[in-house]
Amino acid sequence: MKIRFEEHGRLCVVQIEGEFVGESADSLRRSCNERFAAGTRDLILDVSQTSMIDSLGLEVLLDLVDASVEQKGRCLLAAPGDSLRSILEITRVSDRLEIHEGVEAAARVLR
Numbered sequence: 001m002k003i004r005f006e007e008h009g010r011l012c013v014v015q016i017e018g019e020f021v022g023e024s025a026d027s028l029r030r031s032c033n034e035r036f037a038a039g040t041r042d043l044i045l046d047v048s049q050t051s052m053i054d055s056l057g058l059e060v061l062l063d064l065v066d067a068s069v070e071q072k073g074r075c076l077l078a079a080p081g082d083s084l085r086s087i088l089e090i091t092r093v094s095d096r097l098e099i100h101e102g103v104e105a106a107a108r109v110l111r
Contacts, residue, residue, distance in 0.1 A: 010041040017049040020057035041073030048079035076106040
């Protein structure tokens with residue numbers, strides 16, 4: 001999994017490419033928590049290039065939602081593909097996530 005962070009003040013766009021699984025998912029959690037500690041409030045997780053997610057990846061998504069709420073912010077998911085969207089719906093993780101068609105659409109919600 002490749003992760004890229006794009007900082008915009010208190011907003012961080014996180015682009016997740018590849019398989020969102022195992023140790024790499026846990027690494028993402030740690031990196032985002034470090035950003036929260038440094039003052040980030042809102043996250044947009046761009047999953048347009050995410051090919052797979054496992055149970056740890058789903059757990060990390062939920063943890064990031066909780067962590068952003070603790071910062072008085074929000075964690076938004078942008079551009080999930082059909083298979084990822086299906087997994088989110090089947091597991092009901094989608095009930096706790098704000099899902100948007102793309103990064104721009106998510107950013108507009110935060111303005």
